[in-house]
Amino acid sequence: MEPRTPLWWRATLALSLGSFLIFVNLYAIQPLMPRVGEELALSSLQASWLLSVSTLTLALALLIFGPLSDAIGRRALMLITMALATVCTLMISLAPGYASLLALRALQGFLLGGLPAVAVAWMGDEFTRPALTMAVGLYISGNSLGGISGRVIGGAVGGVWGWRTSFVVVGLLSIVAWLVFYWLLPRQQSFVPQSLNLKRMGGDLKGHLRNRMLLGAYLIGGLNFFIFVNLYSYITFRLSAPPFGLATQWLGLLFLTYLGGTIGSAFSGRLTGRLSQPAVMMAGIVLLMIGTLITLSSSIIFIIMGLCCNAFGFFMCHSMASSWVGRQAVGARASASSLYLMFYYLGASLGGFYLEPFWRMANWPGVVAAALIVLCITLCLAALLRRLERRQLMQQE
Incomplete structure (x- = not known):
């Protein structure tokens, strides 16, 4: 078509x-x-x-x-x-x-x-x-x-x-x-059925996981979503309790801040003309850290601003990491992208286990501290990808 x-x-x-x-x-x-x-x-x-x-x-x-x-x-x-x-x-x-x-x-x-x-x-x-x-x-x-x-x-x-x-x-x-x-x-017109080849599939997945350029992006996407989506889960517990006491319908409206992510992913494409993809990932992670710190405020207006900043930074980094996978994969690009999404959603499913002890110990400030620890790790991973990319370019020259 x-x-x-x-x-x-x-x-x-x-x-x-x-x-x-x-x-x-x-x-x-x-x-x-x-x-x-x-x-x-x-x-x-x-x-x-x-x-x-x-x-x-x-x-x-x-x-x-x-x-x-x-x-x-x-x-x-x-x-x-x-x-x-x-x-x-x-x-x-x-x-x-x-x-x-x-x-x-x-x-x-x-x-x-x-x-x-x-x-x-x-x-x-x-x-x-x-x-x-x-x-x-x-x-x-x-x-x-x-x-x-x-x-x-x-x-x-x-x-x-x-x-x-x-x-x-x-x-x-x-x-x-x-x-x-x-x-x-x-209805499909160009689909050609293929036999399932589990050995070839396993070999492709192993090859992707051994590729440091891909593994770094997998960990960045997974760990960032590990934090980002679960911050929203715990902010609903915080804002539904005193002194905020927001009703369920107002908690649902909080997720309109995700629209900041639509702007962030579009903006990231413009930045790639000036910065490398790992550098844009680093900028997105820094914005995610800043937004998370802003949510420590006791003002609902500042909390919403922090969530908007979070969404902008997260999706800026996510769009760069996912496109980086497509660019760096050596063959079997479909399985490379599927593996990225697996890390991404696996991170979302496990983040609650990590944040829960911090929530129990120190409520929202504890959650913020726990988030910053992980985001420092992803920032270092993005910096490592930037270094590996520079080395790759030098070898090509």
Whole structure:
């Protein structure tokens, strides 16, 4: 497909809508965690695990669904996993207790991994190179808008009618979106099935992990998200308690600060004309550190400013790290990108375990101190990538 043709628009809108749907379902729980925790008598760690378990299983799904789609096809896999994930969303509203809720969130996260694992590969099969470049930008915007919308919808509905109703609303919205996705997405024309070669797949993954240029980016993406997404989880606990006492619907609106990330990722592209990619990563991490420090303020206005700064810096670094992987991978670029996403979502799932002891010891100042320790590590990793890149350029000369 060529760019801007009617068929290209149909496919691009379908995949962007699918991406929006995935992240609405994934993140709707985040502003609801204090309320769910209160109703089910959960600790802050148990409540935060309701998001973490989904990102963990999504990370694992990325390594399974990508190779599986090479053999069975991509369109069918996306449709089936999205439909089953929607069923899970509706079932979550009926979960009788914490154990069943956690199990359903784990299953939901795994199924939600179906579309992110294969959407770009579908585009690669069906689009020309210029069409692919344009489509990916719109697809990624669906990611961020879905994440924001899921949190805002979850918070707004949950604040008025309860957290269970939030999942009913998201489930009904997902059914409508799935039907539109099914209608819009064209059938595959250029897909060629391949046999599953586990030995070759394992060899590719080992090669990526042995590449220091890639491993550094994997750790930066994973550790930054390890901190960033879990800071939002713990800020909801802080702001729902005295002296702030924000209701659930207001907690959901906090995630509008993610829009700063949309600006940050666009701005990072302009900086690459003047700075190296690792230098832009370093700048993003420094902004993430500054934003985190600003949230120590007792003023809700300054806290929101700090979160906006966080989002700007995080997504500036994330966009550079993900594009760095595509540029530095030696062959098997699809698996290199999948491995980056696995580290990324694995980081999100584990960050709560790291921050919880600091939250218990010193509340929000403890969380900030713990975050800065990890961000100092990622800053050093970005500086190391900058040094390795310079050495690489010198060897080429």
